[in-house]
Amino acid sequence: MPHRTLVAVPAALCAVLVAAVAVSSATRTFYEDDPLLREPETQDASGVQERAIDLMFDLSLNLFARPGDPAENVRAQNINTIDELPDSNWFTNRILSRPVSPEEAARGPLTGSGPAPGPWTVIRDKRAGFAPGFTMRDSEGGIWFVSFDARGYPEAATGAVLVANKIFWTLGYWQVENHLAAVRPENIVVDASATIRPPSGVRRQMTRGDVEDVLERAHRSADGSYRAIASRAVPGRPVDGFFYHGTRSDDPNDLVHHEHRRELRALKVFGAWTNLVDMKAGNTLDSVIVENGRSVVRHYLQDVGSTFGSGANGLREFDEGWEYLFEGRPALRRLASFGFALSRWQTLDYERHDSIGRFEGDAFDPMAWKPRVPTAAFLRARPDDTFWAARRVMAFSDEMIRAVVATGQYSDPAAARHLGDVLIKRRDAIGRAYLPAINPIIDPALDGAGVVTFRNAAVDAGVEAAPAGYTAAWFAFDNATGESRPLTTTSGPTTRLAAPSSLSGVQTGFVRVDLGATGAPRSSWERPVQAYFRRETGGWRLVGFERLPDP
DSSP, X not given: OOOOOOOOOOGGGHHHHHHHHHHHHHHOSOOTTOSOSBOOOOSOOTTOOOOOOOHHHHHHHHHHSOOSOOOSSOOOSSOOTTSOOOBOSSBOOOBTTBOOXXXXXXXXXXXXXXXXXXXXXXXEXXXXXXXXXXXXXXXXXXXEEEEEOBXXXXXXXXXXXXXXXXXXXXXXXXXXXEEEEEXXXXXXXXXXXXXEOOTTSOOEEOOHHHHHXXXXXXXXXXXXXXXXXXXXXXXXXXXXXXXXXXXXXXXXXXXXXXXXXXXXXXXXHHHHHHTOOOOSGGGOEEXXXXXXXXXXXXXXXXXXXXXXXXXXXXXXXXXXXXXOSOOHHHHHXXXXXXXXXXXXXXXXXXXXOTTTBSOXXXXXXXXXXXXXXXXXXXXXXXXXXXXXXXXXXXXXXXXXXXXXHHTTXXXXXXXXXXXXXXXXXXXXXXXXXXXXXXXXXXXXXEOTTSEEEEEEHHHHTTSSOOOSEEEEEEEEEOTTTOOEEEEEEEEESSSEEEOOGGGXXXXXXXXXXXXXXXXXXXXXXXXXXXXXXXXXXXXXXXXXXXXXXOO
């Protein structure tokens, strides 16, 4: 049955409110403000402190253990009563929830221009990621994090950052503002107070030689400049990143375990589409901001540059996207066969573009795709989560994809065309894999004349044939007790079904409609979705929806 998004409360009241919720949920299902459109954050989070994330510990924990809630098949816990994500400091609904033009998608999170003209003053080393770079201050005092293409791979890392940044912003994630810049060594100065932490681990004063070492690892253009990404410092007070499981103990608003957040589960689909293989806590960023007079934590999916076919320091390895960093079964199979038992990734023929890397869409299987290391949220994703994500991927038109790819400013038109082609192929593969996998009925509505209408996402996307017809089982729903009383069943060949004449006599003010398909190409379509409507002036309003209701 639909449930409300959690509301943050002081710890001292938890025991009392848990008991109160247990009682109230037995007597009331929907409230006047359902469905919630914004995730509530009622507590002050000014006490959240910076913490160190041990990348090796995070990698090992996710690769060899299964952190997070051990329960299986748990419905996402931060969705509202109509199976959607409220806006939050984790996620903002954009594509599919409202019209997004190709121009808006190509602009993404940009709010202004890049670094101010004039000299760049290096103030410290670059603390995140493996791409060569540093932290600098522009001539107007703006702070920027600068990263370069790896030597020998022009446009690869910078192009991936620019394109993926726009894609993930359009999908709904909080993103860092990235600008493309041309850097000339003679315009770089080192601040007298700049420091660096070398491999020895002992922080010391930064010198001009340290900057030259960075540039030595970066790709230099023929005119002597360096193509770079300048990332604007995020607002607020950064406090490192978030894990894909558990909660942040010092954030009183962080109540939903991260493995049960739909936007993090959805990265199983979004990551597969873009080949975001490097999903780890080190590529995220939390920042304490002031919002409506209260300190809250905003959660950034900070580094999405490890996408497509390249990484910070060159092309992807052949097995990335196909296998985890360690998988016992494939390794043993290759060992036992002396290397003759070939995996699928060992037989692929990639179209070669050094600025794009190894990225293809013909052999791509969304359900078989794997990041380097599985996260708890990735492993907990249910079919209703992946369906939700696939609809957003499919909402990217060819024109929008081409517009976003153009922001990578690739000098080779064939490389840009290839990247767009592969994203389109992988988008379509995701639609074929996930939209028909469960009952794909969407957007139910009940009008004042007593007609229920809806759509079929798989049929609309052209990834599956239409069923012979649809059925609607009608119930009078008691919002006070949660009980449903059967009325009748109606059916028809289209996505427009008449309600029973007894609907006008329902005294509870709520009805439940179970919608399923007959003669469907997939047996899973016969398992009905449940839609709940509340009578209002002039008609009925959708207040509840479950795609995979509990038996």
